[in-house]
Amino acid sequence: MMERDMPPGGPGAQSVDRALALLSLIGRHPAEGIALPAIVDSTGLSRPTARRLLLALIRAQMVEQDSTTRRYFLGEETYMLGVLAAQRFDMMDLTQDSLTDLAVLSGDTVFLSVRRDSFSLCLKKEEGAFPIRTHALQVGGRHPLGVGAGSLAMLAALPEQERAEMLKRNKDLLARSFPGCTPQALAPLIRDAVQHGYCVNPGLVLTNSWAVGAAFRMPGGRVTGAISIAAIDSRMGPDRQAELGAALLAETARIEARMVNSFALRTTSPPRNAMAQTGRMAG
Numbered sequence: 001m002m003e004r005d006m007p008p009g010g011p012g013a014q015s016v017d018r019a020l021a022l023l024s025l026i027g028r029h030p031a032e033g034i035a036l037p038a039i040v041d042s043t044g045l046s047r048p049t050a051r052r053l054l055l056a057l058i059r060a061q062m063v064e065q066d067s068t069t070r071r072y073f074l075g076e077e078t079y080m081l082g083v084l085a086a087q088r089f090d091m092m093d094l095t096q097d098s099l100t101d102l103a104v105l106s107g108d109t110v111f112l113s114v115r116r117d118s119f120s121l122c123l124k125k126e127e128g129a130f131p132i133r134t135h136a137l138q139v140g141g142r143h144p145l146g147v148g149a150g151s152l153a154m155l156a157a158l159p160e161q162e163r164a165e166m167l168k169r170n171k172d173l174l175a176r177s178f179p180g181c182t183p184q185a186l187a188p189l190i191r192d193a194v195q196h197g198y199c200v201n202p203g204l205v206l207t208n209s210w211a212v213g214a215a216f217r218m219p220g221g222r223v224t225g226a227i228s229i230a231a232i233d234s235r236m237g238p239d240r241q242a243e244l245g246a247a248l249l250a251e252t253a254r255i256e257a258r259m260v261n262s263f264a265l266r267t268t269s270p271p272r273n274a275m276a277q278t279g280r281m282a283g
Contacts, residue, residue: 033071149213
């Protein structure tokens, strides 16, 4: 998040927002870490401000700095929080059967993406048996909402006012880095997605890479993720788009049903060892 884009509020609230934005940025470089100059360039923060926030995150064990490379990585506490959060809701577990079934059905590559504010983050991909694959999306890839089939499906599933806000927020980035995905170019695709329940990306990112995607929601109704199927353009004629779209809608319905069951079980029967595990991690 750019420093000039910080929401209004007191200094304390802005510091929290900035620290969380830094944590998210560092999390997008899990293997190689990220250096301070790159953090400053990506966030627009001054070097002293970025360093001050990083030191606070290090004290909280949310971030670690490699003593040799001086690069920053997620810390031990982020892992602990993730483990605890997974007791309530595990996206990978709830979607894995659907990803596998769709990869077998289609023979193509299936992706799981989740929404992160005005962006989409790819969490997982499942390869089908067809030997020619597309590489427009990789695990860990982060794109503005609307770029790619899963990302576009999430954008189309939002209420109209929120959708317009996301497009406005990403307008400059879309024009600069994804000229085929401007709000004007996405508008007819969004209308089709609202009508059919699934969306089609007709090679807007890579011309020979087409994809179909459908969004799914949390039990409360919030758009939280999407699954998509990508293939070379010759395998994505209109009939197959409709076939894969129907399959995606069936699987997103199953994912949503699993979420409802998962949340219900955790509400009525909290894990007996949850407090004990929390205590062990804190000790």
